[in-house]
Amino acid sequence: MAALPDRPPAAVAAATAVVGALIALVLGLLTFGVQATSHPDHVPLAVAVGADAPPPLRGVADKLAGSDAAEVDWRVTTPAEGRDLLSRQEVYGVLELAPEAATVVLSGAVNPSGTQVAQQVLGGVAQGSGLPVRVVTLDPVSAAGRTAPLAAGALLWIAGLAAAAAFTALARRPNLVGRLVVAAAATVLGVGVVAGLFALWDSALPLGWDVLGYLALVGGSFVLVQLALLRLLGLRAMAVLGPLYLVAPAVAGQVPELLDPAYRTLLWSWTPFRFSADGLRALVAGTSPDAAQVWVFAALAVVGLAVLLLPGQEREPDLADGVVDVGVDQADGLPGAQRQHTA
Incomplete structure (x- = not known):
């Protein structure tokens, strides 16, 4: 061939x-x-009426709950129950109906794409009720606070990937100690970059030990997995690791109810970027991340470290593929030179 x-x-x-x-x-x-292909599909929303609400308001809530629209999944609750559902992110917004006004209740801890849809739908229903409309946001965050959670995961991925790939390409004899040093340094410096950008974008964004620790967990797990794949595949692993930067954040920036079912199953269901974004969004809003948003990265770190600890012959750098060391240091040791000497 x-x-x-x-x-x-x-x-x-x-x-x-x-x-x-x-x-x-x-x-x-x-x-x-x-x-x-983004479109609403059973977006979870709540309509809340008090126990003493007049029959017309109760009728509005029952009518919404009985609608068969596939775009929205309505739940009828009391105002207190609705806000509790919102704090647990079981719904993306609550419409509270009262004789004096209709209140659209949102939360800064919810994915902004879900909040945007909730505000549009709930605002339209509130205006149709003929009541004065007001908007209340629980755990409010700034524009930087809405952008930072997803950006942090992507930046930590890039910081680790650049360091791990450069080490793999440039180190003549990459070993465990070198990889662990790269992992530690890339994690610390990556978290430093993200923290500096947070302070630049909005000085009010929290940068306590809980936020910094979570960023370190995410960044450390990313770079350990990257180093593990690069050890197994060499620089060929970049064909997998590189596109993830483009693919995963685009999916993680959406709530699953806005994704096509194929994207929801094949990408959103597993991408670690959504866990990092949701966990950091909770910390920025002053709440706590779910257990899954911590254990996912702990598991990734353990798997990556386990691969690095596996015994076995180290791969030669890909740049040396196809180059054979014949052990000849002097030009007159080459076959051509020998022929010249014997001629």
Whole structure:
């Protein structure tokens, strides 16, 4: 089989064009396709009326609960129960109906994409009720607070990936000690970069030990997994690790009820970026992350460290593939030189 450089230029041109088109197709499906196919599907919302609410308001709540629209999944509650559901993120917004006003209750701890849909739907229903409308936001956050959770995970991934890939490419004899030093340094410096950006974007964003510790857990788990894959596959692992930066944040930025079922199952269900974003969003809003948002990264760190600790021969750097050391240091040791001497 002829090597690629030995093939006709036209064939090489056609093959590279096809490769470029296939890469564009895959990335288009996995990134822009998320937004292009986004649509509400059983978005959880609540309508709350008090026990002493007049019959017309109770009728509005019952009518909403009985609607068969697939876009929204309504729950009828009391105001106190509705706010409790919102704090646990079982709903993305609550419409409180009272004789004096209709109140749209939102939360800064909820994914902004879910909050946006909730505000649009609840605001429209509130205006249709003919009551004065007001909006209340629990655990409010700034624009930076809404952006920072997803950005932090993506930046920590990039910081670890750049360090791990550079170490794999440049280290002549990568070993366990070197990889652990890279993991520790990339984690500390990555958290420092993210914390500095937080302070630059909004000085009011919390940067306590709970936030910094969570960032360190996320960043450390990311770089350990990256180093593990790079140890197993060499720089070929970049074909997997690189596109994740483009794919996962696009999916993690949405709530599952806005994703096409295929994206929800194949990407959203497992991407660690959604766990990091949700956990950090809870900390920024002054609440605590769920257990799953901590254990996922602890498990990733353990798996990555276990692979690094596995005994076995280290891979040579990919850049040396195909180069054979024949042990000849002097030019006159080459076969051509020998022929010249004997001539």
